[in-house]
Amino acid sequence: MSPAAPPAASPDAPGTTARYRSVFRPGLFAGQTIWVTGGGSGIGRCVAHELAALGAQVLISGRSEDKLQRVAAEIEADGGRCAWRAFDIRDEEAVKANVGAALAALGPITGLVNNAGGQFPAPLLAISKRGFDAVVANNLTGGFLMMRELFTQCLQQHGGAVVNMTADFRNGMPGMGHSGAARAGMSNLTMTAAVEWAHAGVRVNAVAPGWIASSGMDTYGGAMKALIPQLKNHVPMRRMGLEAEVSAAIVFLLSPAAGFITGVTLQIDGAASLHTPLIPPLPVERSTAFDGFHRAVTPEVLR
Template identity: 60%
Template sequence: MSYASIFRPGLFDGQVAIVTGGGSGIGRCTAHELASLGATVALVGRKPEKLEAVRAEIEEDGGRAACWSLDIRVEEAVEEAIAGILDRFGRIDGLVNNAGGQFPAPLAAINQKGWDAVVRTNLTGGFLMARACYNRWMAANGGAIVNIVADMWMGMPGMGHSGAARAGMVNFTETAALEWGPSGVRVNAVAPGWIASSGLDQYPPAMRETIRGLAKAVPLGRLGTEAEISAAICFLLSPAAAFVSGATLRVDGAAPNVKGHWPLPDHAPAPAYDGFHRAAPPAVLED
């Protein structure tokens, strides 16, 4: 089997794309789709064994990938990795700032260490990656950056540290689109809603029933798939989005639009798109 992308074969032939958080979940799926469309993918993450597993999958499927294990929150490590990618491949056409993470907690229970860790991962790390790609290659050659944020509209209770960081990344996206646009660099964001990804298995057991009930609060009646996020990313990296910059594309089934005075009726879930041939449902959603 191979990735069943909606995009034409060879769309990214000859291009090099970096995917942070490429060892699992949405990052893994996106790396597979980009590779299936001809891109050489630089997988970036903290756990080398997970990156190597994805690299092996991509190469088994006929694609090209290489791994860089680092902490994107460390400026020197980021600069060294981007230099290494350029030394090896000679160009960087696209950056997918996907790496992120958070833990559930009310604001009053988050200490400074926890706050700083989440903000550095979800905001500072993405800035460092984007700045290094821009300064070292894109300023002179153009390119496209896609920052992955989250459904944090109107607040993110229970994960306020992540919501603040993601909101900051949206503003960074808009600012970078303006400042870097004259260099031919497009900067956009994708805001996933509740996605049936391996990331759901990282939350504590106490959240199991909450996670299993999320689909009831989505107008489309289901969680999203990793492939639906990857497709949005690939669109924003593609020539079809040549005049799209500074935008945030929500992929959330209209969940943020739900209002307390307008209850959702019982209904069948809307059809899903899942072109990722190696996708596996998170354990928390299995019966």
């Protein structure tokens, strides 16, 4: 593990003229180290940038060294601090070893954003056991291993906060039943950990994003790719969410202001999960997005 060297800045590079426009006070996480899994792209990348902009030493992890190096270079070019570790959160021994090595290198870690995950679209009848197991391992088992190991090796002694990533599973997840099952499991696991770990001063919450304009949308093809630009029409706010809007919720849950909040799953979906065809859609008069991420890139599928 080592942070990548920042690239030479060009006059029009995002980091040379702009900084993350967080709504939280500068230095909020100064002196703290916070781990973001899946920090090499999408929402995880955005969260890592905001935490670094607020003074945290950020540790990002994932399976792709190239992606992690690029994000670490971005953060350092913007004046932040970022280390990275490449490993598979589904591998229990790798999780144990990397948590131990990270603590030895960086000292106590006060926060974990359990963001890593992934899935593929398929109806239930087309999902094999291998495919089902892989998605559950990505979105539930790996997150469990990360939070358990970090609690055992650090948080139990020092306290801290965990924010888990789920998704909008409230009405089932037709077309992605494996992911829906895993995400619902993570929400339930969040409640259990909140109770079992409260004595140690560890808060555990989750966020459930709906349709967010993030790089993950570009991983889909076929019918799903054609559907993505139409998703905003099924949101009462008539737009998709932005990465920065998810990041802001995560940062709040990590912050001292959420000191009496634990065991909750916060929906971030523009009321999409509450939408009903019984109520005709109304023209949207105003819907202002919070676009705080200065390095955000619109997914290709939405351009």
